[in-house]
Amino acid sequence: MVSKTEEEQVNRLESQVENGGGGAWEYLCLVRKLKLRRSDKVLKFGLSILNDPKKRSALGPEEWTLYEEVAVAAMDCQCLDVAKEFTKVLQKKFPGSKRVGRLEAMLLEAKGSWAEAEKAYMSLLEDNPLDQIVHKRRAAMAKAQGNIPLAIESLNKYLEIFMADQDAWRELAEIYVSLQMYKQAAFCYEELILSQPTIPLFHLSYADVLYTLGGLENLQTAKKYYASTIDLTGGKNTRALFGICLCTAAIGQLTKGRNKEDKENSQLQSLSAVALEKDYKQRNQSKHSLLTATLKSLKLS
Amino acid sequence: MAEDLVLDTAIRDWVLIPLSVVMVLIGVLRYFVSKLMRSSSQLPDPKIVKEGQVIIRARNLRAAANFIPAKSFRARKVYYSNEENGLLFVPKGQAQNAQAQMFSDPNMAMDMMKKNLSMIIPQTLTFAWVNFFFSGFVAAKIPFPLTQRFRSMLQNGIDLSTVDVSYVSSRSWYFLNLFGLRGLFSLILGEENATDDTQRMMQMSGFGMDPSKSLSAEKDGLDIVQHEWALPKFEQRAEAVLRKLVS
Numbered sequence: 001m002v003s004k005t006e007e008e009q010v011n012r013l014e015s016q017v018e019n020g021g022g023g024a025w026e027y028l029c030l031v032r033k034l035k036l037r038r039s040d041k042v043l044k045f046g047l048s049i050l051n052d053p054k055k056r057s058a059l060g061p062e063e064w065t066l067y068e069e070v071a072v073a074a075m076d077c078q079c080l081d082v083a084k085e086f087t088k089v090l091q092k093k094f095p096g097s098k099r100v101g102r103l104e105a106m107l108l109e110a111k112g113s114w115a116e117a118e119k120a121y122m123s124l125l126e127d128n129p130l131d132q133i134v135h136k137r138r139a140a141m142a143k144a145q146g147n148i149p150l151a152i153e154s155l156n157k158y159l160e161i162f163m164a165d166q167d168a169w170r171e172l173a174e175i176y177v178s179l180q181m182y183k184q185a186a187f188c189y190e191e192l193i194l195s196q197p198t199i200p201l202f203h204l205s206y207a208d209v210l211y212t213l214g215g216l217e218n219l220q221t222a223k224k225y226y227a228s229t230i231d232l233t234g235g236k237n238t239r240a241l242f243g244i245c246l247c248t249a250a251i252g253q254l255t256k257g258r259n260k261e262d263k264e265n266s267q268l269q270s271l272s273a274v275a276l277e278k279d280y281k282q283r284n285q286s287k288h289s290l291l292t293a294t295l296k297s298l299k300l301s
Numbered sequence: 302m303a304e305d306l307v308l309d310t311a312i313r314d315w316v317l318i319p320l321s322v323v324m325v326l327i328g329v330l331r332y333f334v335s336k337l338m339r340s341s342s343q344l345p346d347p348k349i350v351k352e353g354q355v356i357i358r359a360r361n362l363r364a365a366a367n368f369i370p371a372k373s374f375r376a377r378k379v380y381y382s383n384e385e386n387g388l389l390f391v392p393k394g395q396a397q398n399a400q401a402q403m404f405s406d407p408n409m410a411m412d413m414m415k416k417n418l419s420m421i422i423p424q425t426l427t428f429a430w431v432n433f434f435f436s437g438f439v440a441a442k443i444p445f446p447l448t449q450r451f452r453s454m455l456q457n458g459i460d461l462s463t464v465d466v467s468y469v470s471s472r473s474w475y476f477l478n479l480f481g482l483r484g485l486f487s488l489i490l491g492e493e494n495a496t497d498d499t500q501r502m503m504q505m506s507g508f509g510m511d512p513s514k515s516l517s518a519e520k521d522g523l524d525i526v527q528h529e530w531a532l533p534k535f536e537q538r539a540e541a542v543l544r545k546l547v548s
Contacts, residue, residue: 130350161347164357190369195358197365221370224532227539235539235546244539268536271543278547 002034010036017045024049025059032069039076046070047082064093071103075110083107098127102134109141117141132162139168143175151175166195173205182213200232200240207243216254223247227268235275244272249298273299306468308439316440316471320431324478325485327423332490335419352516359519367531374528382520428475432457435471443467 002010013027024045031038046066049055056063067086074083087107090100105120118141124134135158142151155172159165173188189206196202207225210218226243233240248269273295280288359381366374439459447455447466455469 130347161351162354163351164354164361187373190373191358193368194365195361197368221532224536228532228535230539231535231542235542268540268543271540271547274547275543 002036006030006034010034010038014038014041017041028066028069032065037076039073042073043070043077043079043082046073050086064090068099068103072106075106078110080107080110083110098124098131102131102137105134106137109137109144114141114145130161132158132165135162136168139171148175148179152179164195166192169195177209182209185209186213198232200229200237203229203232204237204240204243207240211243211247211250214250216251219247219251219254223251223268230272238276238279241272241276241279245269245276245295245298306439306442306464308442312438312440316435317474320435320471320474321478321482324427324475324482327427328482328486329490331419331423332486335416356515356519359523363519363522363526366526367529370532371528371530378523378526381523424479428472431471431475438470439464439468440471440474441469443469443473 010027010030013023013030016022017024017027018041028042028046028049031042046069049059050063050066050070059066067090071083071086071090074080074086084107087100087103090097090103094100101120101124105117105124108117108120118138121134121138121141124131128134135154139151139154139158142148142154152172152175155168155175159168159172162168169188169191173185173192176182176185176188186206186209189202189209192199192202193206203225207222207229210222210225223244226240226247229237229240230244235241276291276295277288280291362374362377362381436457437459443455445467449466452462452466455466455473456464457470457472459468459470
């Protein structure tokens with residue numbers, strides 16, 4: 001995931017280029033390094049560089065990397081003729097290259113000719129069965145066609161080999177959530193938390209899934225993970241604050257009969273309620289009354 | 302014996318500097334030759350890739366074990382160290398095979414040989430050249446005092462045992478350059494150049510048995526880990542955070 005400073009840097013460069021100052025090349029390099037998906041900007045800035053023969057020759061051998069980057073961005077923005085033109089240029093320069101072959105297969109995929117793209121990807125995989133990008137594109141294609149079970153299967157097979165790939169785990173988790181297969185989604189989120197325990201997003205999603213699964217133990221665990229999210233974000237994450245309130249209310253409902261849990265962190269709930277109110281008062285006065293009403297109903301139930 | 306020998310400046314002009322320049326040039330030459338000779342990117346073996354990834358995943362599990370609930374941790378632990386089909390479990394017989402296979406696989410053996418050759422031959426030649434031309438005299442003085450043990454290593458051509466060990470022959474200058482020019486090469490040739498001998502030497506020693514050994518090492522590490530769920534602590538920390546925020 002991208003760190004905050006890097007994101008700020010990218011945004012700063014973007015606004016700088018947007019307003020006419022130089023630095024388009026640095027912006028493109030940074031986007032490429034951080035693997036961000038800002039295709040419209042990349043396309044605009046990339047075209048401005050590539051269509052100007054002076055600037056293009058100033059790039060030297062990096063020109064071809066830029067062609068590739070802009071071709072992918074063009075495909076993302078559905079400017080297929082631009083993408084086709086650039087792919088042809090690259091094909092002329094590097095005939096028989098696997099990277100260009102991949103671009104061509106991506107072009108087929110962008111056009112929507114699924115069968116041909118699948119054939120192209122399979123032939124690429126024959127040459128190099130360990131090409132991560134091609135594997136992932138096949139899974140993406142399956143998802144785009146709406147064939148979710150196939151997407152799940154391809155992702156699972158991919159993860160059997162490349163089990164340290166975080167993005168794949170994230171994608172799989174999201175697919176599972178969309179299919180309401182929460183237990184599997186919880187497993188994926190656990191993997192993500194294991195690999196990067198300091199990212200609050202994973203804790204939050206894991207807590208959401210646990211809360212949705214329901215059941216006393218899951219609710220208690222979910223509450224703990226909402227708490228860790230609050231800790232990791234310094235209390236600024238509204239969703240986590242809501243999560244705590246909802247969890248406590250749900251736990252209270254489930255354990256209505258037993259009184260021994262009274263001491264359990266009722267402070268946490270009241271504190272998060274207060275924090276929520278403060279937040280809403282600051283940022284969204286109009287909804288504040290709605291919030292107070294909701295919180296009151298939660299405390300009562 | 303603290304007598305100071307006065308060294309001829311001609312030594313500096315005709316020995317130290319040419320030797321350094323020659324080594325830099327040879328390094329650059331090797332870089333380009335290795336680029337030319339590199340066979341089209343070798344297809345990594347899927348099993349090795351998978352093992353590498355398994356190791357990363359197992360390591361993550363060990364490192365962050367306290368962040369997931371105990372049940373999930375236990376489930377994963379069994380998944381990894383299970384006797385029949387655990388990911389990290391390598392039956393004894395297979396462990397030997399990795400190395401034997403590596404040597405019998407023609408492609409890999411050729412590649413290793415090429416890499417080794419490109420490293421060994423220039424080193425040997427330069428060393429022989431240095432010994433032939435630049436031996437028998439004192440080349441430089443090391444600014445810090447050394448013990449007598451280094452005498453045989455640093456003063457090969459100088460047969461006077463009374464000379465201070467700080468006065469070394471050109472052989473030691475050659476070794477100094479060999480290890481010291483790595484930084485210079487990474488400046489002029491960019492990262493990842495073929496002259497990184499020391500790195501290669503370290504890699505060579507651990508290459509063959511690497512996968513299976515590290516797997517069993519990871520398994521042992523995983524067996525040792527005690528799971529101590531850190532999340533309850535987080536609740537208290539969250540409370541503290543919120544309290545500060547709200548007050």
